[in-house]
């Protein structure tokens with residue numbers, strides 16, 4: 001069975017390795033910044049760049065920071081907030097010429113911000129009003145992305161996750177899918193080990209939970225089976241040091257993570273993670289899902305829980321705890337309420353009778369285990 005290109009060299013010439021229908025033109029590249037700028041010069045007249053400010057000292061990104069029309073986003077300070085999207089939108093609305101392409105260069109958070117800015121620019125309300133599913137919105141400028149971290153799948157998904165004043169939730173709309181993703185695995189060379197490791201852990205959880213889901217499209221499950229093989233291979237080899245071939249494999253798994261999530265549904269550890277994320281503004285999504293999986297040994301005994309423990313050990317990472325992020329007993333009730341609201345995810349794992357298993361006490365017990373760990 002082929003699971004896509006295996007090396008950086010193979011990656012550059014790779015064609016479609018996913019089955020799900022995606023909205024994004026994927027451009028595998030060995031020189032992402034040049035390819036992005038060349039293509040933009042042919043296809044866009046007034047591009048606007050949203051760039052992770054942490055990339056500024058890195059030479060490969062010099063030409064992006066030389067672009068006059070740009071917004072530098074400090075992705076390491078926080079996941080994108082609705083206020084960040086509203087700020088960039090108001091800057092763009094005050095300009096004479098509207099952009100015809102919004103480019104997100106960075107990790108999942110920066111790409112999501114670019115998606116949110118594109119769609120909010122042409123819709124009247126503030127971004128918090130658009131957090132949700134199936135809302136009636138018009139299409140904004142084309143969204144382009146240049147991922148600098150692999151594993152999030154954000155280069156493909158039509159979801160822009162934002163932290164709002166009330167909730168952390170995505171703008172979920174077909175108009176928020178990137179039109180073009182230029183993917184150069186080498187651009188993740190300077191990513192911190194913490195980010196490289198946890199992003200691939202989240203990629204692993206996505207693939208694992210979709211393969212256990214009863215409500216996912218068959219093509220999405222197939223993509224996730226391939227993605228799961230790759231994520232396991234990478235996390236078992238170890239991601240401590242950057243390696244170009246492993247980076248290419250991470251990019252392959254990441255696209256599968258994005259493609260599979262279009263028709264696929266994740267499950268229990270994601271449902272639990274949303275309660276945690278809502279109770280701690282500093283807790284990264286990928287760490288929240290890891291903490292959740294560590295409390296789901298009885299639900300995911302075969303390769304979910306035990307692999308999580310193993311991958312943490314192999315990669316020399318301590319087990320994360322909710323308390324490190326300020327979560328304690330006082331948050332349990334609210335977290336339980338949030339998680340119980342994730343109906344589609346419970347349905348995905350437990351099927352139509354999920355309410356028989358997933359009671360208030362069932363969810364509360366999981367959070368009790370989490371804060372006691």
Ligand SMILES: [Zn+2]
Pocket residue numbers: 202205206270285286289
């Ligand atoms: Zn996730």
